[in-house]
Amino acid sequence: MAYELYYWDGIQGRGEFVRLALEEAGVDYVDVARQSGRGMGTGAMLELMKSKSEPHIPFAPPFLRDGDLIVSHVANILFYLGPKLGLVPDNETLRYIVNGLQLTITDLVAEVHDTHHPIATSLYYEDQKDAAKARTKAFIGERIPKFLGYFEQVLQQNPGGSRYIVGDALSYVDLSLFQVIEGLRYAFPKAMKAQDGDYPGLIALHDAVAVRPKIAAYLGSKRRLAFNEDGIFRHYPELDTTP
Ligand SMILES: N[C@@H](CCC(=O)N[C@@H](CS)C(=O)NCC(=O)O)C(=O)O
Numbered sequence: 001m002a003y004e005l006y007y008w009d010g011i012q013g014r015g016e017f018v019r020l021a022l023e024e025a026g027v028d029y030v031d032v033a034r035q036s037g038r039g040m041g042t043g044a045m046l047e048l049m050k051s052k053s054e055p056h057i058p059f060a061p062p063f064l065r066d067g068d069l070i071v072s073h074v075a076n077i078l079f080y081l082g083p084k085l086g087l088v089p090d091n092e093t094l095r096y097i098v099n100g101l102q103l104t105i106t107d108l109v110a111e112v113h114d115t116h117h118p119i120a121t122s123l124y125y126e127d128q129k130d131a132a133k134a135r136t137k138a139f140i141g142e143r144i145p146k147f148l149g150y151f152e153q154v155l156q157q158n159p160g161g162s163r164y165i166v167g168d169a170l171s172y173v174d175l176s177l178f179q180v181i182e183g184l185r186y187a188f189p190k191a192m193k194a195q196d197g198d199y200p201g202l203i204a205l206h207d208a209v210a211v212r213p214k215i216a217a218y219l220g221s222k223r224r225l226a227f228n229e230d231g232i233f234r235h236y237p238e239l240d241t242t243p
Contacts, residue, residue, distance in 0.1 A: 002028035003081075004065040006045045006058075009033040011231035012183075012224075014109065015062040017074045018081070020175040023218040025085035031223070033061075074109075075102040078172045087175070089167035098166050101154065101173045105180060108147045109232055112183065115139050116234050125229075125236070136239040140191040144184065145243070148199050151177060155201040162201050163208065170212075177202060178209035183233030187240070194242045 003022065007015025015031075022029045033042045048070075051057055058072035064081070065071075071080045079099050082088035088095045113121075118135040119128040151165065160168035165177065181202060185192045196203060209215055218224055227233055 001067060002030050004030050004032050005062065006032050006048065006065065007062040009042055010225070010228075012179075012227060012233075013062075013231045014074050016179055017105070017172075017176045018062055018064065018077050019223070020179060020215065020218070021078055021081055021085055021087055021172045023223075024170070024175055024212065024214050025081075025087060026214055027085065073106075075099060075106050078102055078176075082172050085172070087170065087172040089169065089171060091167065094166055098171050098173050101151070101165060102176060104147070104150070105173070105176050108143075108180065111139060111143055111147075112187065113232050115187075115239060116236065125234075129238075132236075132239060136188075137241060140188060140241060141243040144188075144191065144195060145198070148184075148195070148202060152199045152202050155205065163205070165205070170209075174205060174209060175215070178206050178215075181206040183227065186227040187233040187235050189235070190240045190242055 005015060005018055005022065007013060019031070032040055033045045035041065045061065048054065049057055054070065056070060058070060060072070062074060062077065063070055063072040064077045071077050079095075079102070082095065082098065088098055115136040116125050116132050117123070117128065118131040125132060155162050155165050158165060160166065164170055164174050166173065210219065227235070229235065
């Protein structure tokens with residue numbers, strides 16, 4: 001049976017980290033909220049989240065349904081899928097390293113979200129613009145260098161070589177790092193241009209992921225939605241400053 005991915009329609013958002021893994025593996029999956037018909041669409045997703053009969057309902061999308069099992073949270077979904085999709089090292093110990101890196105990406109993504117919504121998710125960006133400016137200035141000046149500098153160091157120190165961040169083959173965290181670079185470049189093109197040279201390994205990893213046959217096909221397909229100002233990575237020119 002095909003995996004069912006539940007995520008908000010119309011944006012890449014956090015769902016994209018899961019999509020990239022499913023696409024690289026070339027497995028069948030249904031992007032439920034983007035489909036119409038019985039049991040499909042955003043309505044079906046919301047219904048499932050409020051279900052009184054499901055034993056373990058998720059708090060927020062993305063979540064994945066595999067038969068009777070519903071798995072929530074990007075990092076947890078990828079931890080579940082990784083071995084099934086062949087996107088983690090064979091070495092069990094290294095799978096915890098991969099998970100730790102993915103959880104660090106979760107933290108980074110939350111901070112990206114907070115650049116445009118520093119006060120409340122329920123308020124419009126326009127209602128928290130001043131706070132967003134202050135928050136983004138610190139994010140660009142302090143947090144991007146700290147997070148990307150960290151990933152760069154881990155990549156360079158990987159005993160398996162610096163083509164991949166863990167081991168000597170592609171794992172789902174490499175795909176997520178590709179998405180992080182794509183997203184940051186979309187949201188903060190000026191800031192990223194000024195810092196790109198500091199992360200040569202990460203940029204090489206990003207470029208190598210982009211040309212993997214299945215990923216390249218996906219990026220060129222209709223399934224890959226464009227970034228927009230409803231997602232996690234948003235481009236507001238007034239926030240994009242050089243550090
Ligand atoms: N830690 C979760 C975060 C999930 C999350 O924040 N999902 C957002 C959409 S990207 C949402 O719908 N949140 C609803 C809410 O927090 O009330 C993950 O990594 O998957």
